[in-house]
Amino acid sequence: VSKHKLFCVRNKLQEALCKYISDTFSLISTVRGFCESSSKWLDERKTAVKNIQSKNNVDGVLKETLRGLEKLEDFLDAVEKLAVTSKHVFMNGRKRLQLPKDISHVQSVIMASQCVGPLLLVFKRDANMFFLPKEQNVEVLANQLDKYIQTTQKICQQFQESHISDLTMNKDTKVHVDVRFSEHDLLTMLDHINQLDEIRENEHFRMLFLFQEISYDDFMMEFKERQPRMLQSLNDLEECAVQLDRMNTGSKISSIAGSSVGAVGGALSIAGLALMPFTAGLSLGLTIGGKAMGITSGVNNAVTTFTGIGVNRKYETKAKEVLESLMTEMTSLQTCLEQVIFQPVNNIEGRHIESLCTGSSKVVSVGKSVHSLAKDVSDLRLIKNKDVIVRAGGCAGGSTRLASETPDVGQAALKGTLTTAKSMRVGLIALNSLFIGMDIFYICKESIDLAKGSKTEVSKFIRARAALWSSEIDSWKKIYDSLCLAQRESKKKKAVLDKPFYVKNKMCFLL
Helix, strand or coil: CCHHHHHHHHHHHHHHHHHHHHHHHHHHHHHHHHHHCHHHHHHHHHHHHHHHHCCCCHHHHHHHHHHHHHHHHHHHHHHHHHHCCCHHHHCCCCCCEECCHHHHHHHHHHHHHHHHHHHHHHHCCCHHHHCCCCHHHHHHHHHHHHHHHHHHHHHHHHHHCCCHHHCCCCCCCCEEECCCCCHHHHHHHHHHHHHHHHHHHCHHHHHHHCCCCCCHHHHHHHHHHHHHHHHHHHHHHHHHHHHHHHHHHHHHHHHHHHHHHHHHHHHHHHHHHHHHHHHCCCCHHHHHHHHHHHHHHHHHHHHHHHHHHHHHHHHHHHHHHHHHHHHHHHHHHHHHHHHHHCCCCHHHHHHHHHHHCCCCHHHHHHHHHHHHHHHHHHHHHHHHHHHHHHHHHCCCCHHHHHHHHCCCCHHHHHHCCCHHHHHHHHHHHHHCHHHCCHHHHHCCCCHHHHHHHHCHHHHHHHHHHHHHHHHHHHHHHHHHHHHHHHHHHHHHHHHHHHCCCCCCCCCEEEC
């Protein structure tokens, strides 16, 4: 093998390795920068939650919230890429890579990224579609933003415990490859580092990697089975909203027409009676005709009322049935994802910690950090459970507040109608915050009020909430599609990620 060829291959390896290490430092810098300024970001989002709950300039608050979430996206993207970064490139336990004194912290940061990886699934939705300024959804939006706050806080805390602030970022990093490497060694390492770089940029594999020890097959099977039914439910809800609006429009037209006829009839009757003394009773015909028109008006209003009652009851009942079905489907999928998000971190620790504790006493702190994360995840579960208790109890939860704020519905809410569906309703709503406030579908006013069009408030509610659910289903579809694309070569890519990088007894130097 010519020296020139070896020189060229060695240079390519040095460039590729240097780029991989520099990109890693850049990602760490992004994570560290957000964590160091996270207090301000969290305070701004907490203020946003309060303003959304109080319906104080919701449009403006949500626009500012979306700008804040854009900053969060860069942070989350960096964490996700660090989670699929090879720790073996930064291994110096056997002196194969001569790195700065604090390089062990890179391994610690990679470990932290892998541990918090499942939590990133909390944010896997299109924020622009989800956080639309619809007042019917304010309770859900505030609840979801609060989850973002809690999760972001735990992620930042984990990185702060991984000594990320102690890392020195050297943008002029250079790598020198030991001249003792053979051409085969050089080519093998070059192919390996190129694969590692491709893995880190592969968004579909990154999605799959977030599932860690929980099989993604469960979610995929659940989504594939339930998606058609969920989409059909959304179509059925739209049909209910259309029919309720149509009945309301017809009721208003009929009411106006009936009122006009009644007014004319009343005028004729009054005129007839007033003229009787001057017409020797000849104006009595006007009075009789006026009464006839009044009767016609009354019959028309009665027919409209009872027709409205029947139509509204039909579509109200259908909406409730469709809703219960949709709640079941969506809650099942949400439960699948939460099993991944809140999975025990012990398995992740066991898989990664051994190699991290081979050569640097500082890396032992990662183990403590992992146990701290376990507590943090438990805290998140506790927060979630408290939220469930509040909402299921109905004393201070979103359902009661929303019901009381909807016109003429608060009194009915207090009566606790439709008790036969109560246990199912509470159970499902408690599991899925996407259905906060859905008691509106189980609260019915007097039938005569429904016929007069008060149900249009519910049709508006149906459409607003259906748009939110649709965006959530679209987000799950993107997760499903990514898993489908990633699963074919997932084992191969995981093997590359877990494979030691440096050839035994050979060294690279980071200058």
